[in-house]
Structure formats: structure tokens, C-alpha cells
Amino acid sequence: MQLSKTDYTTYLKHPAWLWLRKHDKQKLPPIDPALQAIFDTGHEFEQYAETQFPDGITIGFDSYNQYRTLPARTTAALESGAKTIFQGRFEAERLTFICDVIQVVGQDEVDLFEIKSSTSAKPEHIVDLAFQMVVLEKCGFKVRNIAVIHVDNQYVRNGKVDPAGITATTDVTESVKTKRDFTLEKIDEALKVMALNECPDKSLLLADSSHFKEWLEIYKYIEEPKDNSIYDLCRLDADTLDKLQSRDIKMIKDIPADLSLKSKQRLQVDALQQGHPSVDKKEIQDFLDSFTFPLYFLDYETMSSLVPYFDGLRPYQQLPFQYSLHILDAPDAEVRHVEYLHRSNSNPAQPLTEALMSHIGDTGTVVTWNMSFEKTCNTLLGELVPEHADFYTDLNDRIVDLMTPFSKSWYVDSGFKGSASIKKVLPVLVPELSHKILEISDGSTAQRLWMKTILDSVH
Secondary structure, eight states: OOBOHHHHHHHHHOHHHHHHHHHOGGGSOOOOHHHHHHHHHHHHHHHHHGGGOTTOEEOOOSSHHHHHHHHHHHHHHHHTTOSEEESOEEEETTEEEEOSEEEEEETTEEEEEEEOSSSSOOHHHHHHHHHHHHHHHHTTOEEEEEEEEEEOTTOOOOSSOOHHHHEEEEEOHHHHHTTHHHHHHHHHHHHHHHTOSSOOOOOGGGSOGGGHHHHHHHHHHHHOOOTTBGGGSTTOOHHHHHHHHHTTOOBGGGOOTTSOOOHHHHHHHHHHHHTSOEEOHHHHHHHHHTOOSSEEEEEEEEEOOSSOSSTTOOTTOOEEEEEEEEEEOSTTSOOEEEEEEOOSSSOOHHHHHHHHHHHSOSSSOEEESSHHHHHHHHHHHHHHSGGGHHHHHHHHHHEEETTHHHHTTSEEOGGGTTOOOHHHHHHHHOGGGOGGGSSSOSHHHHHHHHIIIIIITTO
């Protein structure tokens, strides 16, 4: 059983996570389609990063048998004089990794590059590269320079995608090399955990602090604690959990008043213990009194991609391709609904803008949920369709955020579990309108399916 770089970084998040990954993988939650889409995006970016190495050859694999022969094929390529290889596999003792880019710069001396779809070099990339460096050194190589090739989020598409423009390189040599001793120590620990016959302690208190929330979701998936257990406490962190466990508190309803909590946590506890929501009627009424009819309830669905599909876009910008608009002309009027869905493989900015301008008048409050998202979309649309920039500026001035009463804790229900997300609030207040009954129940799924159907199907 070998320790890969993914195994190693998993160990650093939580030892039990590594053990489960190697011995009892079916207990772990399946990969979410949205997460898989992120992985796929990373693969898409690789083709642009690799253009920086015109002499590079890809080793790679398409089957398990090819994976098994990858180390031998990598060695053969280097011995035959290849100077740059993509997707080569290196093994030393019980360690292995597949490189993004290795460039030979001297006798047994190489430069190491990692390709990441993020917009900067991050701490976890340093950890990943330190593992690769250690394996290469155990293979007899000296690693000279180490860098992360990532997305340049200031790149704006204008015509054909410019590989040099959309990529940026950050040197991380010193940061990685200072991790050598730490990495060697942690590799030894990981190998010992991997060899255990039984799963080590799954306690959340053993999770790396930066991955506490990630392990919390896995822990809840595995252990299935009761509803409203302490693991449902909002903004839970290791310090708070330690205080609760040290007093043998298992349920939120049993948290005493003398235990120090964050304000949001205390409101959640109080609402559960009281058995009814906490409501600040005056603040809510003042908020509603600020609305001016007609009311326009606006919601966008957006597309986003690492590689911009259309001119004028930067990586990862959210561009609306659909909107839903409910209109209430007066307090006693019937709600009207209009919408726009872009159906062609073209930039939706202009036709969507024209439709929206025909549906929204120049007076009245525009109601959104989490208004920063819609406002950012409007700003982008104003940039892409500059002749209507004033329309979007005015629209943003008229927007109010329906999330405000919940984010400001004017209305607190224990069922929200401390969240102001519409997915938490809606099923509690209006159960028959839960997102769970929808065939497409979240924005990431809508984005993925629309892009696959409208944009990618014709490529």
C-alpha cells in the first residue's frame, strides 16, 4: 500500500480520513457533482499552462494497467533524453506521486511545477509540493526551483484565449524547502496510520484547524448524530466543541447560559430552548416599510468558468444567463411572474438586458436574497452592455436584501441552525416551498446543466 500526495494531504486534514480512504472508502460521502466540476475545470486549465513548455511530452494513463506502468514509462522517457514531462509518476520506498510538470535542468537536477486552477498560490499547494520534493529527492533528484502555475484573474478574454495571458506563475521554492523536515515527519506518521488495523479516533478535535468544517461534514455523514446535537451549532469550532465535550454536553438544548458562546450561537440556543422563534417586530416592520411598490423579486442564475467563454469576461466571473422575476404591483394585487432564459451559444448579456429592461419599471423596490450577488452581476452586465450601464446603476440603488432580517437576527428560528441561507430559512417558514422538491435545486446544478446543454454541446 503506497502513500500518494493526495493520501498525504488527506492525513494532514485528519488521520482518520486517511485511514478510511485506504481501508473503508465506502463510508466516506460520495464526491459531489459540483466538486467534480471543479476537478474537471482544473484539467481544462492544464492545457493552457502546459503551453509554457513547448518541448513537453505527456506520459499519463487511461487505464489501471497504464497507471501501473507509469513509473517505468516515466523513467524511460527521462533516460531517453526528455527534458520536460507532464503527468509522470515517481516512486520511492512506499511513496508515490504524479507530477504536473517536471523540467530537467541539469544532471539529476529538476525544476518542479504544480498547475492549479486557483487564482493564487495557496498554503495547501506548498504542502503538496513539499511532498513531491521529498519523493523526488528520495529518487535521487535535486530539486532546484519550485513554482505554482495558476490562473491570472485579471485576464480579460478578447478573441482567442491567450495561454500566456490567462496563466501566472508564482515561485514558492523557499516556502516549500522550509517544509522538508515537517514533511518527512508527517510522512512517517501517515504511513503508521495507514498500517493500522482499526480506524483511529475520528474526533473533530484532531482535525487540522483549517479543515475543521470539512471534517465536520464528513463526521456527521459517518456518525449520523441526532438532529440539534452540538454538531448542528452554527459556527462551531474546535474551542467551542472542546468546551462542550469537557462538560459532557451532547445536545444544543442542554447548553447552559453560563457557557461562553458567539452571539449567533447563543441566539440559536435560546430559540431552541424557548421552543419558539425570537422576533424583533419593530426592526422587521421598519425594514418592510422601506419598500416601495411595485415590488420586483429578482433572482439570477449564472454561468461561470475558469476559461471565459465570451469576450470581456475574466476567469470565474458570474454572468447571468437566466432570471426569474415576480412582480407585485400593489399590496392587494396578484403576483405576476416573468422570466428570461438564454437558449443560444452566445453571450447572454445583451438579450438578457433588453428583456430585463422591458420587465422592470424605473420605480419600485427590487428585492433579492443575498443582494451582493445580484449587485455584482448587475455591475458586470453594465460593463458588458455599456449603453445600459445607467440602468444597472439605478437597479443596484433600488435593491434591498430580503436576507437582512435573518442575517441581522431580527428573526431567529432554531430550525435555521444559525444560517441565513434561503435553503435553511425557506423550508422552516414555508415547508411546501422547500428547494428539495425541485428537480434542479441549486445554482451550481443549474449552471452546470445549462453550460453542458447550451454551450458545450455544440463544441
